[in-house]
Amino acid sequence: MNLSKLFDLSGKVAVVTGSTKGIGKAIVEALAAHGAGVVVSSRKAEACDKVAAGIRAAGGQAIAQPCNISNEPEVVALFERTHAAYGKIDVLVLNAAVNPYYGPGADIPDSAFDKIMHVNIKMNLKMCGMAAKEMRGRKDGAIVIVSSIGGYRASTVIGAYCISKAADMQLARNLAAEYGPDNIRVNCIAPGLVKTDFARALYENPQIAEKRKLETPLRRLGEPEDLAGIAVYLASPAGSWTTGQTFVVDGGVCAGAGH
Secondary structure (H helix, E strand, C coil): CCHHHCCCCCCCEEEEECCCCHHHHHHHHHHHHCCCEEEEECCCHHHHHHHHHHHHHCCCEEEECCCCCCCHHHHHHHHHHHHHHHCCCCEEEECCCCCCCCCCHHHCCHHHHHHHHHHHHHHHHHHHHHHHHHHHHHCCEEEEEECCHHHCCCCCCCHHHHHHHHHHHHHHHHHHHHHHHHCEEEEEEEECCECCHHHHHHHCCHHHHHHHHHHCCCCCCECHHHHHHHHHHHHCHHHCCCCCCEEEECCCHHHCCCC
16 A cells, blocks of 8 residues: 555545535545545535535535435435446445434424434435445445434433434444445444534534533534544545444543543
């Protein structure tokens, strides 16, 4: 292995769901900066176009393809557009997720629970399978699922979401074992509280934000860019012997020894 190219993604193609803001945007921009041709995807076409244009303006390769991952025909269209533009998918980053309910687990409507499980688990499994079909032919590929430290911790207000994120960690372990003989790596990233629109209700509450900072050994909340480096590692030659793992990136919260 050429050690000077450990993080080189030149010639690779990466699809990143939920990549027009927050963690997904930071990841898709980082993958492009390391040489990958990327597909920017989220529900709104205008937002996709804007991020892709920014990547191209910075010298990278990017196309935009809107996709609501709860809609299977749109997922199929995402994969078809990627193949039409680039001819393959080397890296799949599953960042898009939903959490339509905030409150006690006993009170969650069936519709909200079913939506969380459908989008955050079932569709992740389906997209992994779609990508793995072609990756197996090349005997090479990397899949990264963005989970959450909520998959390790109890919650009184986002319990179903946390269940789905714990399931994503197990999904990565299962698929790592299943796809490993074909040299396909499957891993999870588990962020802590990161300042994104998705977590706005938490970090914009001064009491919650201050409490979390005190519980965090590094004494700050995460920024989207804090998650970009581990995604590049998992997608690149540097991560070629890493699979079935969940990488916690949370400023030390899960390690304990905060306030």
